[in-house]
Amino acid sequence: MHTTSPQLIFNNPQQFVQGWYWALPSKKLKVGKVKAVTLLGRKLAIYRGNSGQVKAVDAHCPHMGAHLAEGKVEGEGIRCFFHNWKYDERGICVDVPSLEKPLPVCIKTWSTAEKYGMIWVWVGEDSPTALPFVPELENIDCDYILGTRFSKNCHPNVLLINAIDAHHFNTVHNLPLEIVFDAQDFHSHAITFSNTTRGGDDSLLIRLIRPLYQKEVTYSMCYWYGSTGTVTLGPDFLHFYIIFALRMLEDGKTEGQTILVTPKRRGFFGWVINRLLLWLTQQVGNYFAKGDTQVFQTIQFDLKTPTKADISILQFIQHVNQQKALTWRTWENN
Missing domain, CATH: 2.102.10.10 (Rieske [2Fe-2S] iron-sulphur domain)
Structure with a gap:
């Protein structure tokens, strides 16, 4: 399966999905x-x-x-x-x-x-639909901070699939877990991928933290408009939330902004707890991003030989290619 065909939206430097895109931080515009x-x-x-x-x-x-x-x-x-x-x-x-x-x-x-x-x-010319949000936090007031601003030498679509590339969690990040995703259409312009397995029984670390959660560790992704991804990660009692807001640059490269989110907690102690949680969330995001940095500076993505482990990636590619396509610079319908 080739994913760089000019007829496809996915990984196409001249086309993108109609939707919401980040422009600049609110605090930068007085x-x-x-x-x-x-x-x-x-x-x-x-x-x-x-x-x-x-x-x-x-x-x-x-x-x-x-x-x-x-x-x-x-x-x-x-x-x-x-x-x-x-x-x-x-x-x-x-x-x-x-x-x-x-x-x-x-x-x-x-x-x-x-x-x-x-x-x-x-x-896009159509009426706006929902802004990207973390599904688990819909209608919940949140605290947030802006994390790392970054650029990558690859298309935003390619950067996003890293979070559902189940095999690379073992090869790059050495996580002793089997990750199998269940894909669900969440919105007409959003798709979710949720981990459905526990695993890790041969790992001392996993056995030590197993009492902290009754089910599998939650790990889910929600992709909006093919360009913004929200991560929900953690055991039952504590979830970390990270948003990766991406936009395409010239020649199909990526400029991105991470946003760290947590539910708002009341009072002074709630404020202190949230500052700590947002800091911890940033450390979690930095840990997973660090190992992949070199790959996305040199990758020339073209999925010619998909394996069983790539099923989630294929599902995301199909989702993107079914969206309404607009043309770079003109924003006209394809």
Whole structure:
């Protein structure tokens, strides 16, 4: 099975899945400020209006093409620096200082949302659906911190399958566990992979921690829009949650941001406990990422000879290839 065919979305540097993609950390955009962001090859101006709401628009003014990130925020709109044309929150031109009334022009706007300390942009013409979230924490208030920002020399799809590559947990990370995943469609744009085995009976470490959990150690992945993955890991009494928010760069490379999450706990001691848990979560994520770093700087992924251990990877590839495809830079339907 070849996975680099130009007809497929998976591992394709010119196509990607319609959905939510991370743009920048919320704390990087203050009220009344605007940032230039290039997302999936398209140039945007993202600004925070006086109400605190985030707006995303195509970057260049329809008049002469000046970049709107050079301009300034006024109320909920943005004014171009070059000739002072102003566009409201809908992207409609509402003021041309050199004319008595504005011209009937507009700029393209894109839906935005904020969650887990990140600004997300909906990429696609269809109405936005659910933001990525950890299934186990749906409708639960959470604490979070932003972890490592990173880049990899491979496609986001390829980087994500590492978390469901069951065999590499033995070969790279030396975990004495058999991991078998059960795949389930979680959402029209999300798929989950959950571990269904215990194992490790020949390991002293596993025998020592076995009293801490009644069932198998929970290890599950939820993939959203082929680009964001949420990890749930741990024994019954304590789960760690890590989000890997990825976006594709030029030539099919990856820029990513880890987000560490835990359910909110009340009071001062709850705050202290959560700071410790978030720190521990980061150490868990760093441990698993460390061994794989060299692979994703040199890999040229093309799954020609799948084995039984690769069934979850094949299921993820099929899921991605069934999604709606958009084209790099234009964001037009494939």
